[in-house]
Every structure is written in C-alpha cells, then in structure tokens.
Amino acid sequence: MSHLVEHKPLKHRFIEWLGRFYPMAKRLLYHFHGGVFPKYHKSLSNRYPLVEDFIPELLTLPLQQHLGVATEPLVSVGDRVLKYQRIADTDKGLSAPIHAPTSGTVIAIEPRILPHPSGLPGLCILLEPDGRDEAQALTLPETPTSPQSLKTLVHEAGIVGLGGAGFPTFAKIPDQRGCIDHLIINGAECEPFITCDDQLMKQRPEAIWRGAELVAQALGIPRVLCGIEDNKTEAIKTMTQAADGLPAAAQTHTDFQVRPVATVYPMGGQEQLTQELIDLEIPSDKHAIEVGVLMMNVATLAAIADAADEGKPLISRYVTVSGMGLNAPFNAHALLGTSFKALAEKADPKTPLTYPLIKGGPMMGISMHSNEVPVIKTTNCVLANPPEDVEPAMPCIRCGECMDACPIQLLPQQLYWHSRSHEYDKVKDLKVFDCIECGCCSFVCPSHIPLVQYYRHAKSEIVRIEKEEEAAELAKQRHEFRLARLEKAEKAKKARLKAKKDAVKKQAAQTTRQSGDASAAAAKAAAAAKKAAAAKSPQTDQTTDSSAPKTAREKAIEAAKARAQKAAKKADDSPTDNPAAPEDRAQVKPADKRKAAMEAAQKRAQAQKNASADSASDKAARPAATETESKRDKRQAAMAAAQKAARKRQQSSDNASENTDQSSRVDSKIPAASPKDKRQAAMAAAKKRALKAQQKAQAQKDTQAPSPDTED
Amino acid sequence: MSLPYSSPYIHNASSVRRTMLQVQIAAFPALLAHIYFFGFGITIQWALAVVAWLVVETLLLKLRHRPVKPFISDMSGLITVTGIVFCIPPESPWWVVVSAVIFALVFGKHLYGGLGYNPFNPAMLGYAFVLISFPAEVTQWTLPAGISGHHLSLWESAQIIFTGQFPPGLVHLTGATPLNELQTALVNGASAAETWAGSRFNDPNLINGWFWVNVAFLIGGIWMLYSRAIRWQYPVGFLSALALMAALFHAIDPDTYAPVSFHLFSGGVMLAAFFIITDPVSSSTTPMGRLFYAIGIGVLVYVIRNWGSFPDGIAFAVLLMNLFVPLLDQYTQPRVMGHKGR
Amino acid sequence: MIEALLVFLVLALFFGMLLGYAKIKFKVEGNPVADQIDSILPQTQCGQCGFPGCRPYAEALAEGNSEVNLCVPGGHEVMIQISEITHREPKEMDASNPPPEEPMVAVIDEDICIGCVHCIKACPVDAIVGTTKMMHTVIEKECTGCELCVPVCPVDCIDMVPLMKTPQTWHWPEPNANSLENRS
Numbered sequence A: 001m002s003h004l005v006e007h008k009p010l011k012h013r014f015i016e017w018l019g020r021f022y023p024m025a026k027r028l029l030y031h032f033h034g035g036v037f038p039k040y041h042k043s044l045s046n047r048y049p050l051v052e053d054f055i056p057e058l059l060t061l062p063l064q065q066h067l068g069v070a071t072e073p074l075v076s077v078g079d080r081v082l083k084y085q086r087i088a089d090t091d092k093g094l095s096a097p098i099h100a101p102t103s104g105t106v107i108a109i110e111p112r113i114l115p116h117p118s119g120l121p122g123l124c125i126l127l128e129p130d131g132r133d134e135a136q137a138l139t140l141p142e143t144p145t146s147p148q149s150l151k152t153l154v155h156e157a158g159i160v161g162l163g164g165a166g167f168p169t170f171a172k173i174p175d176q177r178g179c180i181d182h183l184i185i186n187g188a189e190c191e192p193f194i195t196c197d198d199q200l201m202k203q204r205p206e207a208i209w210r211g212a213e214l215v216a217q218a219l220g221i222p223r224v225l226c227g228i229e230d231n232k233t234e235a236i237k238t239m240t241q242a243a244d245g246l247p248a249a250a251q252t253h254t255d256f257q258v259r260p261v262a263t264v265y266p267m268g269g270q271e272q273l274t275q276e277l278i279d280l281e282i283p284s285d286k287h288a289i290e291v292g293v294l295m296m297n298v299a300t301l302a303a304i305a306d307a308a309d310e311g312k313p314l315i316s317r318y319v320t321v322s323g324m325g326l327n328a329p330f331n332a333h334a335l336l337g338t339s340f341k342a343l344a345e346k347a348d349p350k351t352p353l354t355y356p357l358i359k360g361g362p363m364m365g366i367s368m369h370s371n372e373v374p375v376i377k378t379t380n381c382v383l384a385n386p387p388e389d390v391e392p393a394m395p396c397i398r399c400g401e402c403m404d405a406c407p408i409q410l411l412p413q414q415l416y417w418h419s420r421s422h423e424y425d426k427v428k429d430l431k432v433f434d435c436i437e438c439g440c441c442s443f444v445c446p447s448h449i450p451l452v453q454y455y456r457h458a459k460s461e462i463v464r465i466e467k468e469e470e471a472a473e474l475a476k477q478r479h480e481f482r483l484a485r486l487e488k489a490e491k492a493k494k495a496r497l498k499a500k501k502d503a504v505k506k507q508a509a510q511t512t513r514q515s516g517d518a519s520a521a522a523a524k525a526a527a528a529a530k531k532a533a534a535a536k537s538p539q540t541d542q543t544t545d546s547s548a549p550k551t552a553r554e555k556a557i558e559a560a561k562a563r564a565q566k567a568a569k570k571a572d573d574s575p576t577d578n579p580a581a582p583e584d585r586a587q588v589k590p591a592d593k594r595k596a597a598m599e600a601a602q603k604r605a606q607a608q609k610n611a612s613a614d615s616a617s618d619k620a621a622r623p624a625a626t627e628t629e630s631k632r633d634k635r636q637a638a639m640a641a642a643q644k645a646a647r648k649r650q651q652s653s654d655n656a657s658e659n660t661d662q663s664s665r666v667d668s669k670i671p672a673a674s675p676k677d678k679r680q681a682a683m684a685a686a687k688k689r690a691l692k693a694q695q696k697a698q699a700q701k702d703t704q705a706p707s708p709d710t711e712d
Numbered sequence B: 001m002s003l004p005y006s007s008p009y010i011h012n013a014s015s016v017r018r019t020m021l022q023v024q025i026a027a028f029p030a031l032l033a034h035i036y037f038f039g040f041g042i043t044i045q046w047a048l049a050v051v052a053w054l055v056v057e058t059l060l061l062k063l064r065h066r067p068v069k070p071f072i073s074d075m076s077g078l079i080t081v082t083g084i085v086f087c088i089p090p091e092s093p094w095w096v097v098v099s100a101v102i103f104a105l106v107f108g109k110h111l112y113g114g115l116g117y118n119p120f121n122p123a124m125l126g127y128a129f130v131l132i133s134f135p136a137e138v139t140q141w142t143l144p145a146g147i148s149g150h151h152l153s154l155w156e157s158a159q160i161i162f163t164g165q166f167p168p169g170l171v172h173l174t175g176a177t178p179l180n181e182l183q184t185a186l187v188n189g190a191s192a193a194e195t196w197a198g199s200r201f202n203d204p205n206l207i208n209g210w211f212w213v214n215v216a217f218l219i220g221g222i223w224m225l226y227s228r229a230i231r232w233q234y235p236v237g238f239l240s241a242l243a244l245m246a247a248l249f250h251a252i253d254p255d256t257y258a259p260v261s262f263h264l265f266s267g268g269v270m271l272a273a274f275f276i277i278t279d280p281v282s283s284s285t286t287p288m289g290r291l292f293y294a295i296g297i298g299v300l301v302y303v304i305r306n307w308g309s310f311p312d313g314i315a316f317a318v319l320l321m322n323l324f325v326p327l328l329d330q331y332t333q334p335r336v337m338g339h340k341g342r
Numbered sequence C: 001m002i003e004a005l006l007v008f009l010v011l012a013l014f015f016g017m018l019l020g021y022a023k024i025k026f027k028v029e030g031n032p033v034a035d036q037i038d039s040i041l042p043q044t045q046c047g048q049c050g051f052p053g054c055r056p057y058a059e060a061l062a063e064g065n066s067e068v069n070l071c072v073p074g075g076h077e078v079m080i081q082i083s084e085i086t087h088r089e090p091k092e093m094d095a096s097n098p099p100p101e102e103p104m105v106a107v108i109d110e111d112i113c114i115g116c117v118h119c120i121k122a123c124p125v126d127a128i129v130g131t132t133k134m135m136h137t138v139i140e141k142e143c144t145g146c147e148l149c150v151p152v153c154p155v156d157c158i159d160m161v162p163l164m165k166t167p168q169t170w171h172w173p174e175p176n177a178n179s180l181e182n183r184s
C-alpha cells in the first residue's frame, strides 16, 4: 500500500509542492472546510521505545472513566484484588465496569481530584500494587457473532471509546446486523505531540484488524476503512501489510482497506474523517450510526480483540508522554490509574513539574488541577509543555481567520461576539452545539482570543439556562398543582359540609311535611330485618336508622328500641304519634353529631374553632331570625298535638292491659319522653354528656333553624 | 507565564501587530514609487500623520482608561494614517493631514470603542472629512515631475506644506488629476475619448505617475495575498466589478466612457483594492459577504466617478458599503457542516 | 395639487388598512404582560415579594400595582427585565436581602425531624415527602430553595445548603483573564 503514498495523483503532488511555499494551499488536499497545520512535534515521542510493565506505587481508579453514570465499587477497603478482577460496576445505566490493572490491596475508596477540567474530586478506588502482578484466571468468551454478543463482550471488558470522549462502546454498537455500511477505523491521530495510536498501529496492527474483523463479522459490515494521516508512513505500511494477512474468509465478506489521508488538524474528528473517507456529511441532528457509519479508534479495536481472543478486560492503554518540558518523551503501555506525575517523571523533565500537565494534545487537551491525577481509559497523552508567555487577548478585528479555519464552517467570530454579550439564544442559532471544540479558531486568531473557552462557557451556560427553565417550569407546575389540590380539598370539604347540612335540612323538611313515608324510605337500607320484625311501629325503624352509624350509640339505642317495641306492642296503633317522634329524632341526630365532631376537634386550636363557629352561627342566625319564630310555632303546635295523641294512647293502653312493664309504662306515660330517654342513652354512650333534655331541645331548636335557611 | 485557561495551548504565532506590519511593509513599493514621481512631499505628510496618530491615540487611550502600549503597538493606527497619507495630495497644507488623522481616530475609531468596534473605515472617514471640508486643497495634486518639469526637493516640499507658499516660479506644480479632468469633461458634456486624447497626461513619452503608483500597490497587494494579510475576495470582487462596469459602459458608448485600463489604474483604485477595503474591522466577515462588499464598492466607485460630483468616489463608496456590513453578515452566513441550507 | 392630495389619500388609506390587517393578523392572546413577566420570574414561589407565589406577583406587576424590585431570588437581572417589560424605571434591589450566591436546597436533618408535617404544608411546590410522625425528606430535584420551610420547623431541623458541585454539574467559567478589554 506504500504505493499509495508514493503514487498520488499529479494534482495532489502539485498541491503538496505548492504547500511548501503557500501552506494554505494544503487546504485543497482534503474535503472538509478549514483546518490548520500546527507544528506536530511527533518525532519527540516516536523515537523512544515503548515503555512497558511499569507498575507505579499507587493506582488511582476513578469510578467514572466514561460518559454516563458512575460505577459503584464492588470491593471494600482492605480487600486484596487480583489483576483483571472486576472492582467496580453498576447496572444503573450507561457505564462500563472497571477492572483491577494489577494485583494489590485496596487501601482506600475516597474522593480524589479527577482528570477533568473542573478539577473537582470524585470517588476513586486507591489500589496499592503488591508487585506480584497476580492475575485472575481469564475465561475465554465465545467469539461474538451477533450484535448482542458483541455488546456483552465489549461491556464486560469495560471498553469505552479510547480516542477521546469515552462513550461506552457497547452503547455505540447498533442492535441489528446490517445497518452499518462502513466501519471507519480512526488512525488519523491529528493532534500534535501524540503518537500512541501511531505506535499501536506499528506494533500491533494484527490486533487492530482482528478487532475490526470481529466487529465487522458481528455486525455484518461490508466495508472497513482505516484512515491514517499520511505523515505516518510506517504505520500505513504495517497496517497495509497486516490487512493483507487477514483470513481469507473474513476478506470475502468484508473489504478491508487502508486509506492515507491528508495531514491536517482536525482530521481525526469523527465528522471530518467520515467526510474525507466516504464523502458523507453526518447530519448534525443524527448519530453516525443512523447514516450507516460506525467509527472506532484503533486502540478501541485492539482492546476488543484482546477481550475476545484472550478474555482480557481493559486495564491498560497506550499513552504518549511528551512535551517541550521533557528530555526523554516516550510512549508507554500504562496501567490505568498510573498518575500523570509518575509518567512525566520517568521522562526526565527539564525543569521540575511545577506547571500543570495537560491531558491530551495541545489543541483539545485540558490542563490538570493536580499532577497526581491518574491515567484513565480516555487518556491518550500526558503533555508537559512549560508555560510560555501568553499574548493578552486583543479585541476581535473581524479578520475572519477563525472562520476560514473552522472545520464545521461555523462563524466563530460571530459566536464569540454573541457569547461575550451573553446573547445565548443567538449563539444557539449560530449552531454553537455543532462546534467540536477543535480549537482551530483560537489557534489562528491573531487577537489571541480564547474563543473555544467562550463557546464552552456558552454551551454550559445554555444547558444551565435550559435546565433552570425546566426546573422553573416544574416548580411552576408543581405550585399550580398544589394550589389546585388545596382548592379541591377546600371545595371537597365545603361540599361535604353542605351535603351534611342538606341531609339535615331535608330530613327536617320531610318530618314537618310527610313524616311516615319519607322516614320509612330513608330507613329501608339500614335495618331491613328489624323493620320486618317491627313492621307495625314506624317509630322503631326510624330510631334504628339514626343509630346505625355509631356502635356505642347503637347499643344504647338497641335497648331503647326493645323498650319501644314492647311499648308498641302494648299500644297497638297510634298514628298521631308519628309527627312528634321523628321530629324529635331528627333533632337528636345533628346534635349528637356535632357533639362528636366537637369532641374530635378538641385537639384543634381552640381559638380557630371559636372564631369560625362564632362567625358561622352569627351569619346563620341573623337571616334566619325572622323565620325561626314561625317554625318554632309550627313545631310547638305539632308537639302539642303529639302530646295529646300520646295521652290518648296512654289511656288506651292502660285500658287494654294491666300488667305493663315499668319501662313501657314510663314510655307510654309521656310519649314525648320516650325519645328523650333514647337521646339520653345515646348521649351517655357518646362521651356521657350530662346535659338536660330540655336544654338540648332548646339549643337544638335554635341551631336547627338555620339549616333549612342556609340552603335557601 | 501561565498556560491559557483552556485548550488550545498552542498558537500559530500570528498577531494583530504582525498582520498590520505586513500591510505596512506591502505599502513600501508604492511609497517609493510615490516619492519617485511626486517628490518627497509624501514623507513629510507621513511623518506628520504618524506624530498626530501617536499623540491623538495616546491621549484617547488615556481618556478611555485603556492600556496605551498594547493598543498603540498593535499598529492598527499606523495602517489608518498610511491610508490617509496616500489619499491626500503630497503637497497639501500640513493641517489637512493632521485634521484628517484626528478626525479618523477620534470619530472613526475611539468614539466607537477603539480597535475592532468601528463600523466605518477610519481612514476613509478621515479622508472624506477633509475632502468635504477642504475640497480645494485636497483635489489639487502635485503634478508628476514629467509634466511640471520640476522634481521637488524635500526642502521645497516642506516649504509648501508648512507655509503654503510655492517657491518662486513653480506656481504650476499642482493641478487637476486625470480623473479630475475626465470628471470636468463629462460634466461639460465632452466625450471621454476626446478628452483623454487631448490630455496632457496622454503622452506616450511621459510616464504617468498615477499608473505606476497603482502598479506598485498591486505588487504589494499580491504579496499580502500570499502572506494572508488580506483576503482574495476584496481585490477580486472590487476590481472585477469596476472592470466589468467600465467594460460594459465603454462598449455601449466608447465616446463618453473611459476604457477599463484607465479606470483600473487611475486614482486610488489599487490602493483601495488592497489597502483600504481590506480593512477587516469595517467589512463583512463571511466569505460571501466580503465578495459582495467588494463588488458593491466597485460598482459604487464607478457610479460616483461617472455620475457623481466628486472625481474619485472610493471614500464614499467604502463608507456606504460599511453601512451594509451588518446586513451582509446576516444574510451570507455559510452553510454549517451537517446542516441543510443556511 | 389635486393629484398630490389624492395620492396621499390613497396612501393613507392603504397604510391604514395595512395597520388594521396587522392588528388582526398578529393579535396577541391573553394577558401577555403577566405571562411574559411570569416566564422570567424564577418560579421559586418563595413569596418574598409579598405575593403568594410568582404568578400573582407577575399579575400585580402587569396591572402596575407593584414594585419592580421585589423578586429577591431573581436579583438585579430579573428586576431589569421586569422594568423593561413593564416600561418602568428600574429600581435598585434591596441591598439588605441579597439573593443567594449559588443555588441552595433545603435539607432535613432526618435524626431530628419529628414528623410534624409543618414543612410539608409550607412547601409551595410539594417538594417535601413524609407523613405524620414519620421522618420527612426533601426531594432535591424539586426544591426551589425558597426557604419557606425553614422557619416553620418547630425543631429547627431544616438547613439550606448549597447544591453539591460535581464534575457533571460543573460549568466552564467565562474567560476573562488576560483580556485588555474590561467592558464597561
């Protein structure tokens, strides 16, 4: 495949030649817009042999080394763990398990500063290696043949995208076979200084291809393209050779190709490499897999191969240790959890490492708040560039360099302008979320404006504002819901009260008008059996009806009922009795209930009760005052009539039989007294009130009057 | 000594100062040509302008409580004064250039917030100011040595500039430019071809100073294109629009309208194409916007030259197009990758 | 003369109709001012403005019977926005009652809580769960930080604490170092 490098089309070579005089001509060599040509300094770390088997004194393993949710430790402090042992995992969502990189003891699980731009601490497992490097027996998984089995394999091995963002790889793999047309192997490695992928391609090309083969087989991918920047001639050669060495069976189904691409930053971006290799723009609202493209970093594929063929989970990775501040930069096959400082110290720093090390390359890397931070799954480079004088940021001169350099063809200058004046809706309209934060714009800006940081800030600010708006909306909804709920409760309460009063009023009305029928109808459900037994006396039915709700009262009433029945038997029929008795009962019932309610409300604030009761009775009393008189008159008349009737009945009963019971005699002597008696019994049961019947009757007359009124 | 807060941590080492100095260097061939044809007047004007710039800018920065050193050393003021110096006649009185510089810096730049915030091209604003205020002084050009028959010495130039007194016997040193003549002719209803044919400038044995100064600007401009100090859209859009207009009208009526070559190499066309309209601050930022901006200026220049009352309309054309910049920026945004349409 | 008059008459008619059409076409429903104000209020429902919630304050502002500077959690920014919407003079915020520096949430000390349900009744957004005699707790996600539950607790077991900062909730700061432009 080296012929590809040597025999490029004439136009290509002409542009390259032109590029020597006019560097920007090189922009014609590739398909995407913009791009920059920084000094690469790749030979720094490429010339030293790979450092392997370096076991530091302490491994710091953050519980979150990927996008998604953090894992939970499966070990506790003091545990001895073996190499490859799974030490943290979670099933709470998108995540990848973490395995012990070597054998040793867990000495702590505590927050440590993370390799994150915030410099905030996060929970880490601190593992003290014992130097023996004892490994757990590995179980060979089955070769994945379906997307599902590949997903399981990748997840179990804790593999995440090793190129940068650290998106758990299993989540990237589609669920069905055949929906991916292109697997793109990202070997572009466009960042200056970094050579770890280059090293990997030179040293383990078979593993990369094996990984690609596995993925292609499992997903039924017809075409695998490996994009390598043409400044890595050796890697292109080894990879091409290794591709020829792939088994013929695999080659029949899938087309494996190495494609040298122009050396330009940011060739290694997903969108850029896709556009370069298959001339496809990934729509900004879609994921790459939705348009049939799956991109994997060379290191990810090698890790998949290791997991599939040897059962090894991801415990180490290639890391470039480089920078202007180091005498002997190198590439290392470093265990996850190795601290940056330990690696940088090994590279013989020119000056003490008092300045912050950078995780990643100089274009997109992040400077660390502590040099003790560990290498995690996504760390591809530890960069020690001593700080130089930074030029102060000048005002933007609208030169448009940034726009010419932007690979996404955004308008960085306008983005900056609006970000700076906090017009975030405009920033969003200018598609800030399509910005890949590649840093090209800042790199070329003659005014040295930290453009990318403005966009990062704007992005997080927009997200924050949106979240806040969401929270405000939620709060608003919840508040409104609460108001509605309170109102509903209030209404329900009122409705209940009203219903009660209605019932009372209705009964009162019924008793005054046509007592017998109505009360009988009302009673039917409550005491059907007893009704049958006491069919002859409607009075008793009514009493049972009223007594139904309360058991204590019921008993008392039962006794009263029995007496009444006896009395009734004796006094066979007395229709005139009816008007008096139900009325009396009706008076009893609300009185009782109110008492009970008052009892129940004893714990309630006294003042409140007083206030409301007063106002209620006042209100009720005033409009009702005029009518009370007439009602009372009516009632008195009715009572008088009843008493007359009772007296008649008494006489008749006396005549009928001599051997009357004591009780029945009392009852029949004064018929009006019989309900009074009942009432007393009920009252005794319900909190033993020692009030006299007359007093009550009077009180009832007063308080009962309003209820029909309020309804009107 | 500190790392930038966030990536990128490296830079391509460009800076505002560098860009401005590139522009300044590119103006040198034209300066030499100017001296050769018109004498040393321009160096005196230039020195005057630079002094005025330093004083005015320092004062304004102090007044605005801004650090003086970085904003003087960005050299953007130097470009402004250079633009003005090339526009005004080399032997005009000293107060012309000084007031132009003051006006440009005060009203064209610092009142709007200094570097990067001026909506109008400061050099053109300053020039337009003196053009309107002192039309007599600004339209009388020193005639090329070949016509006046005298090459002014530095001393003579200084005398004229500071005292306004011409050395005895040298009264006819200044006069109308070819463009002025054409304008006058057009206004009087004479045909361009005839005027040009009868003009004292149209002598094959004579070296037309304006032509060669323009060529020198072209050379400097090409170098700036190469070093990416300016964008190709400006000269290409401007010159092609002007050439197209000239060609069109010359084809329609060769009698009335001057040929393309005359338009392209007279007045301040090349100066404008490479040094004036390329001022990024007051022009559009999008590639398409820049092209439209430049085309608009080209068309306006032709229109003003032929139908306006000023001999050369570059200043007004530029200022007019400056007004359209926000609109152009808004409607010429490029398609963002991964999005359909704009 | 007469032509000119006619022309202007026609023009006047035309623009009058245009305006009328625009009024029908772009009619705004509801009480836009109150809605607008409500949408910029922080919806903390804290009642520090003296109204029972954000919406009533917005309505009062829309009717012009309230001051523009009463929203404490919204701070200066919201005040400015309100005065812009209502076209009224901005008024300085009450300096003695500054908005919290960072978002706060209420946290109930679960060992002390006696389950009195007072705080549940006070919470404007039902962000507290618990029942009588049982320990209560605050749903952090829903707490608006209004502090209304703090004073009603009889055993003082509610504290306002700043939201925990994690790498996930961290925001890139705005760059300002090295800038020569201090915007005034």
Ligand code: SF4
Pocket: A402, A405, A406, A407, A408, A409, A410, A412, A434, A435, A436, A437, A438, A439, A440, A441, A442, A451, A452, A455
């Ligand atoms: S950082 Fe964003 S705006 Fe800047 S060049 Fe890269 S993609 Fe474009």
Ligand code: SF4
Pocket: A395, A396, A397, A398, A399, A400, A401, A402, A403, A412, A413, A416, A441, A444, A445, A446, A447, A448, A449, A451
């Ligand atoms: S490169 Fe810098 S100075 Fe030039 S337009 Fe972009 S932000 Fe402005």
